[in-house]
Amino acid sequence: MKLNQSVAELRVNKENQYDLFSVQFASGNQGLGSSLAGYTTEGSGGVMIPEWFYSGYHLQGQDFRVDTLLVKDMKTKNDKRLETSVAEGYWDTTEHGFTPEDYAAHYKERCMMIKFLVKDNTNKTIKAWNDYPLNFPILRPADAYLLYAEALINNGKTELATEWIDAIRARAGLASLGHTPTMDDVMYERRCEFIGEGKRYFDLVRMGKGTFISTMKKFSDHYEHVSKMGANNPSEKDLLLPIPLTVMNIHASWTNNPGY
Known part of the structure; x- marks a missing residue:
């Protein structure tokens, strides 16, 4: 078993130890997978597809951005929670070497939320971009x-x-x-x-x-x-948020929330 596979399995096996209540997900094309991968890999500068990501990914059009101010602050304070939550760069394809020239052409220095992703492009259980196994706490x-x-x-x-x-x-x-x-x-x-x-x-x-x-x-x-x-x-x-119109119609004397 490859190292990245064992680490991925370890994350899935241990995740419930850190949750009191969570939205549960499971891979395997059962209609029970998480679609957060589609949100965390899209950004204003284009889709982010790391080499370790599910190979059949395609653009979904969502956007889950990372606050770079917080990233810089956590780096300054050597906060170890950062490395399990955010990647500051990724290789965009497996079809390359690892020379400085490859780095310039294929490595993207960009913050990306990885907390809910599995770093394993050989994982055969994951069947689609919306079939990720990690729960949402x-x-x-x-x-x-x-x-x-x-x-x-x-x-x-x-x-x-x-x-x-x-x-x-x-x-x-x-x-x-x-x-x-x-x-x-x-x-x-x-x-x-x-x-x-x-x-x-x-x-x-x-x-x-x-x-x-x-x-x-x-x-x-x-x-x-x-x-x-x-x-x-x-x-x-x-x-x-605004109080719904149906509720306001029932309670005609109410004033809606500011700005609505």
């Missing part, structure tokens, strides 16, 4: 730990939160926090721990309107969403 013990730390800080028991944050860092192979934690520490740990798991938006909403809008604007300004892409500045409207 909804609630992990790490989430419960950090939510508890957040609750402790909000209730004036900040010193008790250290234990729970350090437990997450120790599991990730990182040193203890080394100071009394703040809410910013909790939010940063959540960014690194749950990168690609869809929690960041809800974390910011939970922090309140001021933090939400200022954080989103800083992010938007860095990537020039307004000046170059014609987007709108983040606002209170982005905090909530």
Whole structure:
């Protein structure tokens, strides 16, 4: 058995040990596979097809982008969670050697979410781009730990939160926090721990309107969403979805959420 095959199998076999609740997937053309591969391999600069990816992949048109600011910060801090979540480059085909010339022609230096992908192009169980086996976590013990730390800080028991944050860092192979934690520490740990798991938006909403809008604007300004892409500045409207019209028709005295 090849090394990359054994590593792939190890990830699948152990994934439920780290989930309290997750969306379960299985390969084998049973209609039970994950389609996240189609989201993580497409980007604004074209489709990303690493040499280790399922060989029959074709363009799906989705886009699961990676925050390069966070990637740079995690690299600076030598955060080991980065290498299991994001690749900063990939070979685009197996039809090449590994000379400097091949590197220039076939290696793409670009961030790519790999947390839900299997690095094995010989895997015969995976039958399609939407037939990946890795589960999508909804609630992990790490989430419960950090939510508890957040609750402790909000209730004036900040010193008790250290234990729970350090437990997450120790599991990730990182040193203890080394100071009394703040809410910013909790939010940063959540960014690194749950990168690609869809929690960041809800974390910011939970922090309140001021933090939400200022954080989103800083992010938007860095990537020039307004000046170059014609987007709108983040606002209170982005905090909530509209109340459905069917509900508003029943409750005629209600006022819809801001901006709707």
